Amino acid sequence: MASVRPLRQPQPEAPALHARAMDNLSFIRQTMERATSFTAVPGWGGVAMGVTGLLAASFADRHRGTSLWLTTWLGTAGVALAIGGGTMAAKARRAGTPVFSYSGRRFVLSYLPPALVGILLTVVLVRAGVQSALPGTWLLLYGTGVVTGGAYSVRAVPLMGLCFMALGAVALFAPAGWGDALMALGFGGFHIGFGLVIARRHGG
Amino acid sequence: MAEPHAADPGPVAAARVVRQEALELDRLIHERMRLAIVSALAVNESLTFNELKRLLETTDGNLSVHARKLEEARYITCKKSFEGRLPRTEYRLSPAGRQALERYLDHMEALIRTMRDR
Numbered sequence: 001m002a003s004v005r006p007l008r009q010p011q012p013e014a015p016a017l018h019a020r021a022m023d024n025l026s027f028i029r030q031t032m033e034r035a036t037s038f039t040a041v042p043g044w045g046g047v048a049m050g051v052t053g054l055l056a057a058s059f060a061d062r063h064r065g066t067s068l069w070l071t072t073w074l075g076t077a078g079v080a081l082a083i084g085g086g087t088m089a090a091k092a093r094r095a096g097t098p099v100f101s102y103s104g105r106r107f108v109l110s111y112l113p114p115a116l117v118g119i120l121l122t123v124v125l126v127r128a129g130v131q132s133a134l135p136g137t138w139l140l141l142y143g144t145g146v147v148t149g150g151a152y153s154v155r156a157v158p159l160m161g162l163c164f165m166a167l168g169a170v171a172l173f174a175p176a177g178w179g180d181a182l183m184a185l186g187f188g189g190f191h192i193g194f195g196l197v198i199a200r201r202h203g204g
Numbered sequence: 205m206a207e208p209h210a211a212d213p214g215p216v217a218a219a220r221v222v223r224q225e226a227l228e229l230d231r232l233i234h235e236r237m238r239l240a241i242v243s244a245l246a247v248n249e250s251l252t253f254n255e256l257k258r259l260l261e262t263t264d265g266n267l268s269v270h271a272r273k274l275e276e277a278r279y280i281t282c283k284k285s286f287e288g289r290l291p292r293t294e295y296r297l298s299p300a301g302r303q304a305l306e307r308y309l310d311h312m313e314a315l316i317r318t319m320r321d322r
Contacts, residue, residue: 018319021312035244
């Protein structure tokens, strides 16, 4: 008796299903990554950064025009960076997501260009003896970093960035004596205010 | 007489397994928008209606229809409150929803494995 062979060929939907499964997995991964960056910004970290900003402003104001003023603010920027990075990593750990995921890297990369511009402009402005232009420049560039880094984050983050940018613009044209007060409002007040909102609504 | 290809399941049998797997899929979260809602809530303690809408770039109507289906299946929980005068709807993934997502992920991996091992 002749052996029976199936006349029908394998269903073409099998490889299609395989491709769809791959596509579904990648869709889930992308959605999770976007959703993670959405609330990756640490609220309590922002509050702590704000407190350091207020302390720095009250100290630096008494040493206006000296090198100690510049050292105080640069040192505070370093401390704030450490607080921000540390609390962001802690929040990611609590959520069970890797800190340097695609979204984490995107966040850091968005901050990097304005930060580099800030460093260069600081050197140039100090050399030119126009230290009074630094508060406006710092506020403006920090705001730019927050807006671009937080573009896909909760609404409070880009909104905070815009507030920093507006304050920076005011500082650039305000009398030199207002610099520390405006930075106290921005690096202190905005960080604390928006930090509290993010912490209360978006898991710390 | 022996069945032809009895020892080797071959491409036809593999395709049948894959089709069977597909039939057993959790249709509820297989739909793209519902899969996106569940995936976003899996990495967040909670998200509000407006946050989900913005994150998933969808409309009020579309989001509320799909969220209600997930809610009816008890995959997500919904808490309504007021923030001042504005209503606030907050969604969370339930343990059943998390389990459904894990099952779905296992399913997708099994589909890929089946085709790779052919």
